[in-house]
Amino acid sequence: MAERAAIVTGASRGIGLALAEELAENGYAVTITARRPEGLERTAQALRERGFDIEHLAGNMNDEAAIREVVARHRERFGRLDVLVNNAGVGIGAPAHQHQTKFVDLQLAVNLRAIVLFYRECAELLRAAGAEHRAALVVNLASIAGKSPQPWLSVYSATKAAVVAYTQAMNKELNGDGIKSVAFCPGFVDTDMSDFVKASIPAEEMLRPSDIVEALRFVLRVSPACVIPEIVFQRRGETL
Ligand SMILES: NC(=O)c1ccc[n+]([C@@H]2O[C@H](COP(=O)([O-])OP(=O)(O)OC[C@H]3O[C@@H](n4cnc5c(N)ncnc54)[C@H](OP(=O)(O)O)[C@@H]3O)[C@@H](O)[C@H]2O)c1
Numbered sequence: 001m002a003e004r005a006a007i008v009t010g011a012s013r014g015i016g017l018a019l020a021e022e023l024a025e026n027g028y029a030v031t032i033t034a035r036r037p038e039g040l041e042r043t044a045q046a047l048r049e050r051g052f053d054i055e056h057l058a059g060n061m062n063d064e065a066a067i068r069e070v071v072a073r074h075r076e077r078f079g080r081l082d083v084l085v086n087n088a089g090v091g092i093g094a095p096a097h098q099h100q101t102k103f104v105d106l107q108l109a110v111n112l113r114a115i116v117l118f119y120r121e122c123a124e125l126l127r128a129a130g131a132e133h134r135a136a137l138v139v140n141l142a143s144i145a146g147k148s149p150q151p152w153l154s155v156y157s158a159t160k161a162a163v164v165a166y167t168q169a170m171n172k173e174l175n176g177d178g179i180k181s182v183a184f185c186p187g188f189v190d191t192d193m194s195d196f197v198k199a200s201i202p203a204e205e206m207l208r209p210s211d212i213v214e215a216l217r218f219v220l221r222v223s224p225a226c227v228i229p230e231i232v233f234q235r236r237g238e239t240l
Pocket residue numbers: 009010011012013014015016033034035036037039040059060061062087088089090091110141142143144185186187188189190191192193194
């Protein structure tokens with residue numbers, strides 16, 4: 001059995017990939033998942049070539065069966081779970097009078113429902129790790145939009161505010177079992193997801209995936225008694 005193991009969703013690129021790399025570099029066996037098989041396969045292969053212990057399984061996080069399958073595969077391969085990173089997310093902007101139901105449902109499912117289902121499916125493994133070292137960790141990718149909801153990105157903002165709320169509830173419910181949760185709330189990060197805004201906010205003025213990695217290092221290093229419920233990352237000049 002691996003000494004430490006993690007699951008990272010949305011890990012084929014962007015923030016999820018950076019967090020998966022950080023965990024792998026620190027000796028974690030990591031299951032990575034993303035929606036499209038080709039990109040995920042390439043990423044998994046590149047990580048294995050660096051000597052990391054990687055399982056991968058593609059699946060759409062709006063699909064309950066896919067979530068169950070990812071967790072089952074992880075359990076079968078690694079037998080333990082110390083860190084769960086709920087990173088996969090999708091943002092689709094629209095004004096209030098033009099929301100398409102399918103996009104409302106997709107954002108609710110991927111950004112929020114998947115997190116609830118991952119906690120449920122991973123509960124037993126996380127409890128076992130928490131009983132062992134009192135520092136099992138769940139990282140939930142929220143957004144600064146969850147702290148300061150935005151027009152046009154209103155549904156996305158609402159899902160991310162819900163992620164912050166769910167994280168708080170999980171701390172109240174699970175800290176006693178040695179399971180800590182943190183909501184990361186970044187402003188724009190230079191990834192594919194923020195491409196739509198790069199005409200007005202240049203990439204070099206955005207946060208970097210490495211900034212989010214620094215936060216992961218921090219929350220992993222604090223003592224088991226120390227719970228960090230959320231971290232807000234503002235871009236210089238940005239206010240809530
Ligand atoms: N970038 C930002 O400015 C920013 C700011 C605040 C918060 N965030 C949050 O940070 C997280 C990661 O964002 P990012 O910028 O790294 O995004 P990204 O570059 O667009 O990457 C998204 C990742 O999630 C996966 N994914 C997307 N939809 C999925 C689905 N339905 N099922 C399974 N996997 C899916 C993608 O897989 P495929 O490649 O297969 O599509 C990819 O691996 C998200 O939750 C996002 O809301 C981002």
